[in-house]
Amino acid sequence: MARYNFKETESKWQGAWDQNTCFKVTEDSDLPKYYVLEMFPYPSGRIHMGHVRNYTMGDLVARYKRARGFNVLHPMGWDAFGLPAENAAIENKVHPAIWTRQNIATMREQFKPMGLSIDWDREISTCEPEYYKHEQKMFLDFARAGLAYRKESWVNWDPVEDTVLANEQVIDGRGWRSGAPVERRKLAQWFLKITHYADDLLQSIETLERWPDKVRTMQHNWIGRSEGARIFFDLAGAPGDADDKLEVFTTRPDTLFGASFCALSPQHPLSLALAENNPELAEFIAECGRMGTSEADIESAEKLGFDTGVKALHPFREGWELPVYVANFVLMEYGTGAIFGCPAHDQRDFDFARKYGLAIKTVVAPRDGDRAAFAAELEAGTEAYVDDGVAVNSEFLDGLGVDAAKSAAIARLQQLDQGEGTVQFRLRDWGVSRQRYWGCPVPMIHCGECGTVPVPDADLPVLLPEDVEFDKPGNPLDHHPTWKNVDCPNCGKPARRETDTFDTFFESSWYFARFCSPHEDSTGFDRAAVDYWLPVDQYIGGVEHAVLHLLYSRFFTRALSECGYLDLKEPFAGLFTQGMICHETYRGEDGQWLQPEEVERTDDGALRSLADGSPVSLGRSEKMSKSKKNVVDPSRIIENYGADAARLFMLSDSPPDRDLDWTDSGIEGAWRYLSRIWRMASEPPVELPAAGSAAPEAFGGSALGVVRAAHKAIAGVTDDLEKFRFNTAVARIREFTNALAEIDAADDGAGWAYRFGLETLAQLIAPMTPHIGEEMWAHLGGAGLLAQNRWPAADPVFLVEDSVTVGVQVNGKLRGTLELAKDCDRDTATEAALAVPNVARVLDGREPRKVIVVPNRIVNVVV
Ligand code: ANZ
Ligand code: ZN
DSSP states (O other): OOOOOHHHHHHHHHHHHHHTTTTOOOOOTTSOEEEEEEOOOOOOSSOOHHHHHHHHHHHHHHHHHHHTTOEEEOOOEEOOOSHHHHHHHHHHOOOHHHHHHHHHHHHHHHHGGGOOOOOGGGOEETTSHHHHHHHHHHHHHHHHTTSEEEEEEEEEEETTTTEEEOGGGEETTEETTTOOBOEEEEEEEEEEOGGGGHHHHHHGGGGOTBSOHHHHHHHHHHHOEEEEEEEEEEEESOSSOTTOEEEEEESOGGGGGGOOEEEEOTTSHHHHHHHTTOHHHHHHHHHHHHSOOSHHHHHHSOOOEEEEEEEEEOSSSTTOEEEEEEETTOOTTSTTSEEEEOGGGOHHHHHHHHHHTOOOOOOEEOSSSOHHHHHHHHHHSSOOOOSOOEEOSOGGGTTOBHHHHHHHHHHHHHHTTSEEEEEEESOOOEEOEEOOSSSOBOOEEEETTTEEEEOOGGGOOOOOOSOOOOSSSSOHHHHOSSTTEEEOTTTOSEEEEOOOEEOTHHHHTTHHHHTTSTTOOSSSOOHHHHHHHOSBSEEEEEGGGTTHHHHHHHHHHHHHHHTTSOOOSOSBSBEEEEOOEEEEEEEOTTSOEEOGGGEEEOTTSOEEETTTOOBOEEEEEEEOOTTTTOOOOHHHHHHHHOHHHHHHHHHHSSOTTSOEEOOHHHHHHHHHHHHHHHHHHHSOSSOOOOTTOOOOSOOOHHHHHHHHHHHHHHHHHHHHHHTTOHHHHHHHHHHHHHHHTTOOTTSTTHHHHHHHHHHHHHHHHTTTSHHHHHHHHHHTTOSSOGGGSOOOOOOGGGTOOOEEEEEEEETTEEEEEEEEETTOOHHHHHHHHHTSHHHHHHHTTOOOSEEEEETTTEEEEEO
């Protein structure tokens, strides 16, 4: 018997699909469209197993939807700008463009053998001017529409490298390369006004019904809407303008009578002004700057404060002065960068008050119980009371519930002109400036006379210069001898180009729309094409992009629509986030990680090093990562087992949104299964009638079983695929394979049933393992390519379940029988039993006391 030759077979069918341009699509208004997209890869060098899982799932959906009659767009591209290319340039002296293009070529060659049904004519790479020139135009349009602007903002500054660091280049508060403590510096930066859409981005989450709940929650929290108040405190003892007020944001204006201090962020303008004449305060502020700057760092750090001596005057009570501190836990980026502290009802404030000996005064108490005792216990304890209750010790608020007290406090503040109700979002405008080379240049020019002037449309694109050097720290665009020198488009005087480039999230915020018309050269979009294809019907990718990338894309879609490029709000109608690929970890005697390929399992199950036979210890299964060396190279797997086996295993063992454990036995099992079905097709145990033969009048036992099983498999797999239950679909196909193997050649219609079973198997498995699907189909003499064939339909006649005869009893005495579907549920059985005439007569309109259902046997009605 000839073994299944996956190498030859897989490349043969890839050639056939290519030749027949099976996956090339154009807009066709006669067909329903379906746009399936996997998050496009960063060309890091080689593909990894996470890619294989992601693209296998997307390809399954694409092939399935095509078979269901949809006009399917399934494109591929490269998220090609970014820091790793620049790091490679510094470390290996290779130009980022060359490094990136080589990686793309390598990875494309690695993807091709997977047999993905991609329209490769639409391939895009974001680092090419044909792509990024459009986003320069978009940015200028955004600026004209007030959606892009420049302002001073804090950055991470590496004092040794003399350069701005991205957040991910700051490791434990130090520069990733220099190891020097990172400083905060203020720099003029470009921003996109995502906050303009804060409310809409929040509310529209409701409409994203086909998104995972966890992602919707993450988006919700990231946007972070808080209702509250701004309060304007008069100040005493502040330098400068006596009219200056301190503005704070609070979500709890109802607790104002429990205030015992105000606190400013170390970067608050008032903190900085006070520090000018107070070296101790200046030192405190500097110290805060040296601590971690992320929100998480600040949250976990010890709460520290510095009493400035300035007093804030309480808005509700004459003569009540609150000390004003500078405190490390107040963020400049949120609210107004200043707070009032109410220790009794906020844990941070509580800890702060204990530390600095400030009053803790209870102003909210539970509705029931002894309020004085409650207050005494709270004020002597260690924990703030943050739950609902009623206002106490709060003059005109006393007795009101928290919500009513909030409204009453806001009304009074407004009346006194000391504050107002407000909505605060956690969402910040998106800072898109990067002081890097390998990104899209920001198309702006700085002129000494005219200020910041946009590059005229006619002068676009602003191309990245190729002759740059990476041997100096800082931004190569800035060091370039000539690139930044231009004449001002406005006055003609010598001016300077903006040397910032865009954050690479910029490119990934609109690539999905570019795929609709990747060769359109004027605006980036052919309107008919984008209107036809968008939104993406099914987006698939890692949950690590659940916040930023998806939010930025939702913003961009709105902004592009506002500027007339598109006409929709939500880019991704459906979203699926896949789990990660995990693998066991191994360590040698010296404690170093070992690759799976460096380890062998002895007959008694122990692990040892292949190199020298020394013992190897087994660690937990963890996400595949280079640092733990627990990676398996997809190309080697495809080489050894074939793409179909790799794809099948990727879909088999775990639900697609869960982590999958990669094991040798798993991939071998997939390969064995494919060999088995090939054997079943190539050496059938019964003689097959010619393709297309009419079905026999009647089927004998096993033949009828096979036909039934086939229809059941069609119905079940269809339902599974619709609901993203890929692993159950695989299990069902395997179960059906077992049913098919039960054929008895002696039974009537066995040949026809077996052929029908094999054809069905080929059709059902084709979206998962398309090559062997085609090979079986062709071997059976099926018409055309399976890649262009229709999905099979289940015949309901064969789906009817077997029925059973069930005894119906009243108080244990048989009163009749019922024909019920086998394994029907209890409610159905009960309802049918109560309708039996003998039973209905005994009940005479009363409810039974109890109904006992013994499935498939008896229903006993107790009256
Ligand atoms: C007084 C108060 C009393 C507060 C109380 C809470 C409880 P969310 O829900 O996240 O909006 N806050 C305001 N601005 C801040 C900043 N820049 N840095 C750190 N904390 C800040 O939180 C709003 C609450 O967080 C505000 O309400 C404020 O403290 C604090 F019993 O004001 B609250
Ligand atoms: Zn000028």
